[in-house]
Amino acid sequence: MTNNYAEKMKTMGLNFFTLAMVLVLWTLIAYWQKSPFFATPYDIVLGFVQMVTVGDVEGYRLWSHMLHSLVRVSAGFAAACLVGIPGGLLLGLYPKIYDRTRILVEPIRFISPIAWIPMAIVLLVGFSRYIFVIWVASFFPIFVSTLWSVRQVNAVYVNVARVAGASRLFIIRKIIFPSILPSVIGGMRISLGISWMCIVAAEMIGGQMVGIGRLILKSAMVTRMDLVVVGMISIGFVGYATNELIIFIEKRIFRWRAAVSIE
């Protein structure tokens, strides 16, 4: 046990070392650039303090930017789950529907969320636009992973239930659903990561003053690079933290599974 602890401390120390190296490198680059368009780590710390204590030009503080973004992301992500999981289940159970409409569904995957923004602005209104843009981005991982895991449910399990004379609904509820759950949650994790990554794209839809993506875009417009970086780091950190959290929960829930991928 002590050995394990020492190992952990060492890893942590090395992580701090890497972080320090990056900071040093950054400072050097900033020094070499000497440009008002590139912020030094010190500027960023000041910017961070400003964002926490005073807020931006309009007085919105960092946490309120984050909160607004989180609400938008959660709504879009929830929409993706609401459509993706039942949709994937349905098309997984009736693979023919998916095979025959693939040409409609698949190309949409490759249209980047930003490309949807002009359409979202003119066709939708208010909050629904954010939901839509985040939905477009995060729908597919969850939908596809549900669909494929349904297709790959071990036939033995299904047959066990079928031999016992189970109804279709019973099989879905008791066999298919539990066995696809791990990959559905895996898909949800990937989705959540992607939807969080789309927050800047979604917040390119104007009209709102608050949101972490808005903070980045706005600060870039007024060349406050320190605030841009503060926004970037905040996004990266929140994304990382939520991902780790879900991995942690996943490991707890699915202890019976051999391994949990961390993709």
Next chain:
Amino acid sequence: MKKRWLLFTVVLSFVFVMGFQPTVGSAEMKKIHFGYLVADQIHNFASMIIKEKKLFKAEGLEVEWGEYLAGAYVMQHLAAGEVDFATCGVIPTMITRGRGVDVVVIAGSNTEGSSIIVKESIKTVKDLDGAKIGTPGIGSIQDAMVDIVARKHNIKIIHKHMSVPDMPIYLKKGEIDGFIAWSPHNTKAAALGYGHILLTSHDILPGHQCCVLVTRGELIRKEPETVKKVMRAYMKAFQYEMASKKNHDETLEMVVKYTNAPKEVVVKAWALTPHPYPPYLNIESAKFQAEGLLKGGKIKRGVITNMDKFIAQLYHPYFLLDYLRNMK
């Protein structure tokens, strides 16, 4: 046959989603949505003063402010019925009008105020032949002005579209030979020593219309009282800045804060824009610019058959004149 029903349901819900159109405007409007551009306060300082001095509240209006990255975004939101009033360029407004959206200019905001900054080796306009010039995008007046310069001097200028705050970096790195931008970005680049001002928009299109106050035509018909109130707040803001040296200095401080530009840059930039701004729309300039849009294919050919009619539909000065009359 269940499958078919499923398919049917899916298709039906898809139709429902696609067909979803926003419903706009309630009968009693107490709350308005006002849009403005990020870091554009030199051109549209009025909206900033209204905000800081809470002038809408004085008129009994509740306001929700919306901040946008470019005029095109403002227009998209206006067209979607989400923004009620906005300050932005006349060019995006005309492009939108040209698409058949009922957007109306009710007052001018500023004239001129842009300039072309070039690297040191370019001394005269003739040197611009074959030069790469950064412009804020196809739907902007600045882009159109570069075309005007090229046509006037019979030279070829290569356009490079980019975001305005990035222009100084591109110039410094030598990726472009110059750029055209609105204040204070142009002055800022000059102050940083990245280039020098070759032409101001005054040299290119004297007295050209730049930004305007826009609303939706529907509001003029259905909510004249609200439009009147907005106009009053807008004009009061205008006059506040001009009222005294002290007010002017205060406004200057606000601009510094909102645009994050150094004070001396803002002072210089403001000096480059003719002052005070006339609150009217420069009709001749608008016409000229609309012709340019038609020529460039930015408004589809054949949309405007009668230019005077187009401008008459675009510009609705009633509320402005009404205010000015009552003031006297």
Next chain:
Amino acid sequence: MERELIDVDMSMKFDNLSVLEDIKFKVHENEFLVIVGPTGCGKTTLARLLGGLSKPSSGHVTIAGEDVNPKIHNVSFVFQEPSCIPWLTIWDDISMGLEIKGNNPQTAETKARIKEVIKLVGLDGFEEYFPKQISGGMKQRVAIARAYATKPDFLLMDEPFGHLDAQTRYLMQIEIMRIWEREKKTVAYITNNIEEAVYLATRIIVLSKLPARIKAEHSINLPRPRDLTGPDFLRIRAEITEQCEVVG
């Protein structure tokens, strides 16, 4: 008695967990030594030590007086787990050992050897198949063929048939005996199946449960092929079973 080839005298610990204690025995040339022990007694650990895949925490495992090292010694290992490489055809898989030992797989000589072992394990005609296309018993034969191909001085088999069903297992035992009788090799065979041990071995070493010590040693001199129901067979089997179970 033939020459002593392998000399074992060691202990093995993982952190604070003692797995093997004072394991001391020798393996003679051309002997079929079977090591039996209850499940989870560290048999696989012992096999890996014998094969030079890991090092003992104290003591030594030597082959002809030198620490065992597959880079120097010609040893082969048949694993308990399915060990066919999924992306290699049966032919390529079997030729792997030869290639590592420095034989060019393209020469006629190497090819002849591969053909020979494929024939030996009865896989003729399956040379170009991938593992996913053949049965579990066949996969294990591939592993045996691969181990035999290099003509090892010392062959280690770690519960090679543990994953097979009873019938295939029985057939494979007959097969392995046939092969061993044709190509006499020094074999260390590790199993938890006592019947299998008595059927195959010339000598049996019985391990206790964790931490494993050598519990007993038996020389089996029954004539081959052995009769699974003969009285001597049953007697030895009962004796070893008792030794295993008393401890385990």
Next chain:
Amino acid sequence: MANDKNAGSGKLGTFGYNALALSIFILLWTIVSWISESLFLPTPWTVLKSFLDLCTYGDVEGISLGMHIFKSTLRIFAGFVAACILGIPLGILMGLYPRVYDSTKSVIEPIRFIPPVAWIPLVIVLLVGFSRYAFIIWLGAFFPIFIGTLLSVRSVNPTHIDVPRSFGAKRLYIIRKIVIPSTLPDIFTGMRVGMGIGWDCIMAAEMIGGENEGLGVMILKYAELIRIEDIMVGMIVIGAIGFFINEIFIFVERRVFKWKEAIVIS
């Protein structure tokens, strides 16, 4: 696969049904846009006309659709190749030495979650010209490839490694013969996913500005002119090209990795 039984006749059937689905969709779209009479919901025929116009006359600046496609594909390709060149060896290396990854995780992981668009201001300052585009695409494509490789190396079946080891094989031989072939399918999947995300990032990359060609640039241009039909052409072209590249990857995957038990598309 589920429907192998009637693969022969089924394939043509599937294709036919796809065509049918497409035509039903177009029909519905026509009806909806016809009923709504919205300026912003053009009919498929307006979109088709815009497509033809873009092909023949080019956009407002006279740049043809082919040129836009070419430029975007070039950028994607550069970023994608860079992601492969960096991601695969780095993934193998960090998979073989998990220590390295564990000690740099605190820096690498949060970067994964920073959206490509957010990088633009920094990228403009630090890089120049074409490299900016390649970088943004690289950002998107790198992580799926890198993480896919890394995890795959970590999960190589230990018995497969023990086989050559038991014969005394050298480290390099094991990497070449076991580690790489075993991770190859996962690397390939990572590449496919990376390519998909790279396409997703094309809009972000082309927001950089300074270039007038590219599908993303074209969409942004027409967004300024509020010409939804031309925007739709851009979207459909991006979607279709991404789709076909993905299908090619899947096709190759099925051919090359015949030894795999099953290939999961995700």
